[in-house]
Amino acid sequence: MSISEPLRTVLWKYCDVNAIELSSRISERLDAITLSAFQAQLAAAIHSSSISPEEYETLTNASYDTQEELDDWLRSLYEVVFGERL
16 A cells, blocks of 8 residues: 555654654654644554555665554654654
8 A cells, every 4th residue: 555645755754764763853843734644644554554564664664574563663653743642
């Protein structure tokens, strides 16, 4: 499945394995409309497990062995960025 914008760009830009410390700054870097769209898309991706480990690795160079591991990471990312749990 193809990852929609802005989710694709935010993951690529802020969650690359070589720049993971930037992930905690996502909310500071995006305008309100983009941040809102990112939040909705990330929540939907987590609930539906629609980002495969292979797609995520292609975007970020971060490797997850299972869908469950990736979903756990995405939940953690959501919590860091938005200050709440899904």
